[in-house]
Structures are given as structure tokens and as C-alpha cells.
Amino acid sequence: MNIQELHGLFLNSSGINTDTRKIQKNSVFFALKGDNFNANEFATEALEKGAAYAVIDEEPAEKDPRLILVPDALQTLQELATYHRDYLKIPILALTGSNGKTTTKELINAVLSSSFNTVATAGNLNNHIGVPLTLLSMTDSTEIGIVEMGANHQKEIEFLCELAKPDYGYITNFGKAHLEGFGGVEGVVKGKKELYVHLKAAGKKLFLNLDDPKQREELSYKNTFSFGESLDADIQLSYLSKSSFAGIQVGDMEIQGQLIGAYNARNMAAAYAIGAFFEVPVAKIKTALENYVPANNRSQIINRNSNRIILDAYNANPTSMAAALENLDSMEGDHKVVILGDMFELGPSAEEEHQQIANKLEGLKLEKIYLVGENFFRTQTSEKIYKYRSFQDFSSNFHPEDISGSLMLIKGSRGMALERVLELL
Known part of the structure; x- marks a missing residue:
């Protein structure tokens, strides 16, 4: 057949x-x-x-x-997905990057779905199986497809682009994620740029964050639609700093989201720019961005007993971990607590990257610091930092009454499953 x-x-x-x-x-x-x-x-x-x-x-x-x-069921699934993509002939927007892919995808979908019938990657089904399943979930009534592409080694994004044939693309950033598979930071840049290379070769459009110097340097391309604080951006905007929640300002209009962390303002800005490009009415963009509530352990705000918790336990790498700590440091509050879990897939850089996070913690005004996992356990720290080899060791020695009334950040790689801390509280 x-x-x-x-x-x-x-x-x-x-x-x-x-x-x-x-x-x-x-x-x-x-x-x-x-x-x-x-x-x-x-x-x-x-x-x-x-x-x-x-x-x-x-x-x-x-x-x-x-x-x-x-001959091969997986290959047949992939070939069927590409055939279906060609059959539908709808615009496909692909996005990748080291941090913020899924949140940005959800924000873009919230904006575009206010004016179009969209289908977006469910959860983080963003690999060689998830991308075909996403394409095959689109129908004759779908007007725009939004495909998230994840990768932990080079040539993976290139392959996913061959499957999805995107018309538009966005790279959230180049950060320290999956260093083991990519072979270092430069390997990450090369791997994520495969989306850009595909778009450029096909003459398709790239959405570009002009406030990111690494993107300005690496993504030199005329067929772009840009956003940022730069005067030469297609969508000029600024970032709000009135509260701990991310927000942007476009002209006289303020958009205050429900995402914690200044870094999420960039994700909101990308969604705003993409919505503007597709001519979604400004009022609908504003409503979509302000009403979006994160889920699945991604920058969720949870009130538990007397504690206000930032639960960001879905994933972690050195770039996102540092950003989360800087955001916590900028927030108001006297009783700040962090519970951090190991960052995975860092290869030979694991020891150095965990030590850098530990060093950063020493300079922050934090009431309690808990580090969980073999990598963090081996870091050199002062006595004010509590370290545990495993979650079991941590849970056996953790006393919730010690951190009552605190503003707490919980962050670690998916494999650490730090959302379990909520059960201890």
C-alpha cells in the first residue's frame, strides 16, 4: 500500500x-x-x-x-504526516529554542486561536514522533498549524523541518540546554539554527527578537518580522517591571500577564508580534495574553498554607535556572526559599554548571537554600546551603514549619520530579 x-x-x-x-x-x-x-x-x-x-x-x-x-512503521507515520501536511496546504509556524518553547507555543496559540482555527503541539510532543502526530491532528478546518520542535542533538531540527515544512519560524533563544548531546554551547547554537537554515533556504519568514544580541549575530536574514525595544523593530515594545509578573507595553497599551518572571515577557512579546503579523485585532491579543494561565509545573503560582510558591519543576538548565533565581531576587519579600534539583544532560559541563549555580546562590539574599541531587551534592558551598543526594534524603530531613510564610522557588529537571515537594507541604 x-x-x-x-x-x-x-x-x-x-x-x-x-x-x-x-x-x-x-x-x-x-x-x-x-x-x-x-x-x-x-x-x-x-x-x-x-x-x-x-x-x-x-x-x-x-x-x-x-x-x-x-517496512518501517515509524518511517511510514512520518511520511504520512508530511503527505498530509502537503495535502492541507496550510501555513505552518514552527518554533524551537533552549528555553521557553512550550510556554511561547501556548501563548502564540492563545493569541492566534482568538481569530483562527488553530492546531498546536499538545504538551511537549515535539520530537520525531510528536511532530508527525501533531501534523496528523490537523484537518481541513485548520487554518494555522503551530509546531513545537525539540532537540537534544544536531540534525534533529533539520529532520523535523523536513517533516513539517514550516512557512514561518521562531527561535526563543540559544541557551545551555542539552549540552551533552549538542557537544557544548556552540553545538546548541548550530542545532537550533537548523530551523533558520531551513527557512532561509526555502525563502520563508523568520520572527526575530531584536533584543537578543545572540539572535542578531546568528540570524542575519532579510525576510524577518522583528520585535523588541529597538527602534528598527517591526513591532516596537517595552517590558513592564511593575510587578513580579511578566508584562509588555506597546505604545500606550499595557498588557499584564499571569506568568511569573521577567524572562516570560519576551515570550509574551513574541506572541504579540506574531499575532500582529497575522492581523489579529489588538484587543484580542491583549485579552489572550492577559488571560493565559500556566499549567503543568511551568512557572505556576501556587498558594499552599502560608507559602507562595513558584513551581517551575517541568525542566531546568543553567540558563533557565539562573534566570529564575535572578527573578526571585528581584521580587519583594523578606522570607525567600529555594529548592533546586539537579540539571540533567549537561555532559562534561555538569560539575562546572552546578557549581556556578551554587556560587550564584551564595550571593543572593535567601532565608533557606535546599539543593537536591548528586550533582548539587558535590558542589562546594557554605554551611548555609543544605544539600541532599536524593529526594528521599531531602524529604526525610525537610521540616515544612521551617519555611512557613515564605516566597518559594521550586525548580529542577523533569527527572527530579520536584513537584513532590508540594506533598511535603
């Missing part, structure tokens, strides 16, 4: 499934394989649960016309 024929079956289905626990009636099941699973073993089960077809890449034990045998 060729891709065109498979696409016809897909159009008459209820959508794509890759998990037998979430089978939808009349869907097309793709039997993907990983290091610890082989969904070919569950293809028949998928059909029994209501799937119309199952795409497999291993010879089945029993013949069934609903089983579609292909």
Missing part, C-alpha cells in the same frame, strides 16, 4: 493511535517500537478494541486484511 492509499484510509478514520490503552473507534493504529516495547505485539488487540486498521512492520501470526504491513 502506498502513502496516497494510506492517506485515503486515514482521512476516513477517526485519527491516529499509537497506544492500545487509548484506542479510538475507527482509528488507524501504528505499531511503533522502542528500546523496551514492541507495539507489533498489540496490533490485534488494537483491532479488537475498535481500530479500523493497524500499521505493522513485522509479519503477523495471522492474516487479517486490516493489518497493513510496511
Whole structure:
């Protein structure tokens, strides 16, 4: 069966499934394989649960016309996604970067969906499987697609661009994320720039933050739509500093968001500029940005007992960790507490980067500092910093009454699962 024929079956289905626990009636099941699973073993089960077809890449034990045998199920899923993207012929906006991808994607979607029928990446399904699934979730009624692209090594963004063929792109920043896979900071820049290289080669448009000197240096391109405080920006704006929440000002209009941290003002500005480019009415942009509330452990504000908590436990790298600490330092409050977890995927730089964060903590006016994880445990610190090898060690020695009435930052890499601190409170 060729891709065109498979696409016809897909159009008459209820959508794509890759998990037998979430089978939808009349869907097309793709039997993907990983290091610890082989969904070919569950293809028949998928059909029994209501799937119309199952795409497999291993010879089945029993013949069934609903089983579609292909050389590689994942590659077929990717080819189907690209075929579907070409079939729809809708504008696709792709975004990547070291920090703020998902928050920026959500803000852009909030703005654009106020005037268009949009489909955006769900959660952080931004890899070689998530991007195809995002493209295949778009329909004839979709007017703009928003695709988040994540990467932890070079050539990954290039591949995702080949799948999605974006018409527009935005790079949030170049930071110290996934240093192990990228081989250092310069590798990060080269990897994230693959979106820019694709757009430039295809003559497509890049949204550009002119306030970021690294982007000015690396993204030299005429076909841009820019924003920032610079007088030469297409959308000139400024950043509000009246409260701990991010905000921007465009002309005489102030937009005060519900995202904690000055760094999120850049994400708001990007969403504003992209909305303006697509001619979303200013009033709708303002409403969308002011009403957006973060979720999923990303810069959430939580009041628990007598504590005000900034929960930013979804992910962490040296760039985002430093920004979060600087923001906490700028906030009003006498009783400030930080609980930080290890930052992962830093490779040979791990020891140095964790020590730099520890050094930064020594210079901040903080009432209590807790560091959790093997990397932070090995840092050289003063006695005012409490260090624990594991979350279990931390939870056994943590006394909530010691930090009552505090403004607290909780941040660490996803694998540390520091949202568990809320249970201790």
C-alpha cells in the first residue's frame, strides 16, 4: 500500500493511535517500537478494541486484511504526516529554542486561536514522533498549524523541518540546554539554527527578537518580522517591571500577564508580534495574553498554607535556572526559599554548571537554600546551603514549619520530579 492509499484510509478514520490503552473507534493504529516495547505485539488487540486498521512492520501470526504491513512503521507515520501536511496546504509556524518553547507555543496559540482555527503541539510532543502526530491532528478546518520542535542533538531540527515544512519560524533563544548531546554551547547554537537554515533556504519568514544580541549575530536574514525595544523593530515594545509578573507595553497599551518572571515577557512579546503579523485585532491579543494561565509545573503560582510558591519543576538548565533565581531576587519579600534539583544532560559541563549555580546562590539574599541531587551534592558551598543526594534524603530531613510564610522557588529537571515537594507541604 502506498502513502496516497494510506492517506485515503486515514482521512476516513477517526485519527491516529499509537497506544492500545487509548484506542479510538475507527482509528488507524501504528505499531511503533522502542528500546523496551514492541507495539507489533498489540496490533490485534488494537483491532479488537475498535481500530479500523493497524500499521505493522513485522509479519503477523495471522492474516487479517486490516493489518497493513510496511517496512518501517515509524518511517511510514512520518511520511504520512508530511503527505498530509502537503495535502492541507496550510501555513505552518514552527518554533524551537533552549528555553521557553512550550510556554511561547501556548501563548502564540492563545493569541492566534482568538481569530483562527488553530492546531498546536499538545504538551511537549515535539520530537520525531510528536511532530508527525501533531501534523496528523490537523484537518481541513485548520487554518494555522503551530509546531513545537525539540532537540537534544544536531540534525534533529533539520529532520523535523523536513517533516513539517514550516512557512514561518521562531527561535526563543540559544541557551545551555542539552549540552551533552549538542557537544557544548556552540553545538546548541548550530542545532537550533537548523530551523533558520531551513527557512532561509526555502525563502520563508523568520520572527526575530531584536533584543537578543545572540539572535542578531546568528540570524542575519532579510525576510524577518522583528520585535523588541529597538527602534528598527517591526513591532516596537517595552517590558513592564511593575510587578513580579511578566508584562509588555506597546505604545500606550499595557498588557499584564499571569506568568511569573521577567524572562516570560519576551515570550509574551513574541506572541504579540506574531499575532500582529497575522492581523489579529489588538484587543484580542491583549485579552489572550492577559488571560493565559500556566499549567503543568511551568512557572505556576501556587498558594499552599502560608507559602507562595513558584513551581517551575517541568525542566531546568543553567540558563533557565539562573534566570529564575535572578527573578526571585528581584521580587519583594523578606522570607525567600529555594529548592533546586539537579540539571540533567549537561555532559562534561555538569560539575562546572552546578557549581556556578551554587556560587550564584551564595550571593543572593535567601532565608533557606535546599539543593537536591548528586550533582548539587558535590558542589562546594557554605554551611548555609543544605544539600541532599536524593529526594528521599531531602524529604526525610525537610521540616515544612521551617519555611512557613515564605516566597518559594521550586525548580529542577523533569527527572527530579520536584513537584513532590508540594506533598511535603
